[in-house]
Structures are given as C-alpha cells and as structure tokens.
Amino acid sequence: ETGVTQTPRHLVMGMTNKKSLKCEQHLGHNAMYWYKQSAKKPLELMFVYNFKEQTENNSVPSRFSPECPNSSHLFLHLHTLQPEDSALYLCASSQGTLAGGPRWTDTQYFGPGTRLTVL
Amino acid sequence: GENVEQHPSTLSVQEGDSAVIKCTYSDSASNYFPWYKQELGKGPQLIIDIRSNVGEKKDQRIAVTLNKTAKHFSLHITETQPEDSAVYFCATQSHYKLSFGAGTTVTVRA
Numbered sequence: 214e215t216g217v218t219q220t221p222r223h224l225v226m227g228m229t230n231k232k233s234l235k236c237e238q239h240l241g242h243n244a245m246y247w248y249k250q251s252a253k254k255p256l257e258l259m260f261v262y263n264f265k266e267q268t269e270n271n272s273v274p275s276r277f278s279p280e281c282p283n284s285s286h287l288f289l290h291l292h293t294l295q296p297e298d299s300a301l302y303l304c305a306s307s308q309g310t311l312a313g314g315p316r317w318t319d320t321q322y323f324g325p326g327t328r329l330t331v332l
Numbered sequence: 333g334e335n336v337e338q339h340p341s342t343l344s345v346q347e348g349d350s351a352v353i354k355c356t357y358s359d360s361a362s363n364y365f366p367w368y369k370q371e372l373g374k375g376p377q378l379i380i381d382i383r384s385n386v387g388e389k390k391d392q393r394i395a396v397t398l399n400k401t402a403k404h405f406s407l408h409i410t411e412t413q414p415e416d417s418a419v420y421f422c423a424t425q426s427h428y429k430l431s432f433g434a435g436t437t438v439t440v441r442a
Contacts, residue, residue, distance in 0.1 A: 258429060325373070
C-alpha cells in the first residue's frame, strides 16, 4: 500500500448505530487530518493531529470522536449521527513538525475518502 | 476564517482549448496556494502549488499565477485532454490550515 488509504470506502448506517472510519498513511508523515466534503460546499476541516496530539477541533459536534493512536493511523468514531452528516469523509496527512504543529509549507496528501450515508 | 471564492463553478471546453479557473482569498497571511484535482471516486490530488514569493509556476500543460496584492490566483490548463475532466479545487494555506474553494467541474468535450 502506498499513500493514504481509508476504510471502508462506503458506509451506510442508521442514526443509532456506532461505526468507525479508519485512515492509514504510508508516507512517514506526522500530521493527519479529517475533512468533511458535502455536495456543493467547500471541504471543511474537522480535526488535526500532529505527532498524535490533537491540535485542532473545528467546532465539530461531539457525535464525531477522533482517535490517533500513532502517527500512521487515524480513526473517526461515529455515534448517533444525523442524516445531514451524510458526506464524503476525507483523511489527509502532511509532514508535520515537533515544534508548534504542521508547517505552513506542508503539502497535504489525501486519501480516497469514505462515502457515508446516514439513514 | 479564510474565505476562498472560486469561479466558474462549471467549465466546458473543447478538447485542445485552454481552461482557466480563478480564485480570490481574503486572508493576507496566506502563503501557500495549492491546486487539487478530484476525479470521481477519488480524493483530491495535488497537481500544482505556488508559494507567496513566486508569481508564476508552470508544469507541462498546467500553470498557476499569483497576485498577492490583489489576493487572487489562477489555474491555466492548455491543450486540454479528456483526462483533464474532473473537479478542480483551489486552496489557500495559512499556518497549517487549508481553506478550499467550492470547486470547478471541468468537462473536456471530444
């Protein structure tokens, strides 16, 4: 595997279900990101992790819970979602630095996304 | 937060013609301007980027120009081919935060 991978690629869940999205990067990066992509809207940054520490929570509802056990893996735990949460969820990674978070010069590389449908 | 406006939202061009996408931004602290291409069923892929100390950059058929004074930057695709059909996103980066435009759906007609 190369680059950034995400599983599952498609997920359908009910509003009372609990599910998790997984992201893995094979680029040796230390910063990882979750984005939400809804139709006709710009990509929205949700969370940022740098060296396993969360550095950004962009006012995301608590029904989305991220987890970063190491610099290569990122999870997004989902529970009691709403139909409006249906979207493409994208993971990205970048080099990152130990001091002060990812650098502004860092290029972000995206995975293929998980298409989530909440019924 | 940063506001990035991207135009047009859709663009149809004849194969071999040029395509131009324009973006404006508001945050003068933005210093890095990547362009991403997203094909159906895939995540955004970086195709070209430009940094604030550069006014223009070219990579084969793709070029990007930046006017920091006016806070706008553009993507130019020359000699378009069917495989150029995709959604293109401009973005600005301030610190580590990427702010995206809403995207341009480009269709190259054979």
